[in-house]
Amino acid sequence: MKIRKNQLVIYYMLLSFFCLIAITPFIWTVLNSLKTNDEIFTRPFSLPIHPKWENFLIAWQRGNLGVYFKNSILVLIPTVVGIILSGCLAGYAFTRLKSKLIDLLFYTFLFGLTIPVQAIIIPLYYNLRSLELVDNLLGVIIPTIGASMPLSIFIMRAFFRGIPQELADAAKIDGCSEVGIFWYIMLPLAKPALSSLVVIFSLATWNDYFLPLVVLTSDANRTLPLGVVRFQGNFSTLYNLVFSMIVLSCIPIIVIYIVFQRQFVQGMAGGALKS
Secondary structure (H helix, E strand, O other): OOOHHHHHHHHHHHHHHHHHHHHHHHHHHHHHHHHOHHHHOOOOOOOOOOOOOOOHHHHHOOOOHHHHHHHHHHHHHHHHHHHHHHHHHHHHHHOOOOOHHHHHHHHHHHHHHHHOOOHHHHHHHHHHHHHHHHHHHHHHHHHHHHHHHHHHHHHHHHHHHOOHHHHHHHHOOOOOOOOHHHHHHHHHHOOOHHHHHHHHHHHHHHHOOOOHHHOOOOOHHHOOOHHHHHHHHOOOOHHHHHHHHHHHHHHHHHHHHHHHHHHHHHHHOOOOOOO
């Protein structure tokens, strides 16, 4: 027991150390966002003497953050919903249907994990241009859903395979249809995996820079990462405002993680990422 207690102490000490390493940059960014520009250079690692909360308002107004936030949300919500719908439906179908053709189709989708968007950006851009989706938020939403489908299908198929088949068989004996089995039995049990998808793809979509950079050309359609980079270029010497804008851009994704934290951990621990 004493040896086990010592192991737990070492374990928690290591976790605390790595947690501190992970959150230190964010804490430093928050502290500097509350300082004056001169204070950042003279006292970069200290607490702000008089917190400048107005830095966030100035950064919001000068950085046109209202437009960028709106565009990012308009991209985020339909993208995540589309990814979850496609992942759930396809993952369940690949679990229930048994044939060599279905297995081949699944591995064809799985092959998409090896193809990054950067590798197909040139033909993708020409396709979007022919469909008049350049400088259109749909030009970001549709390719993001397509590029995310392999991973979402992989996660949901693995989770559905972990649910006992006897539950579906019992429901079918009671007269439940295949749609009813999916909607009333499988989907509620898959909440941890769904939360994992929400957190993973919300983070990826919110922080995506490359695809919006290629597709969105006008300032009115830029998403938040593009707006942050533009703001840094225009106010490169006002570091307090730059830090304030970075903090504001992180808030929505932190809120999403806090809301889905428990289900996300359950999904990871329950085998949502196992093959």
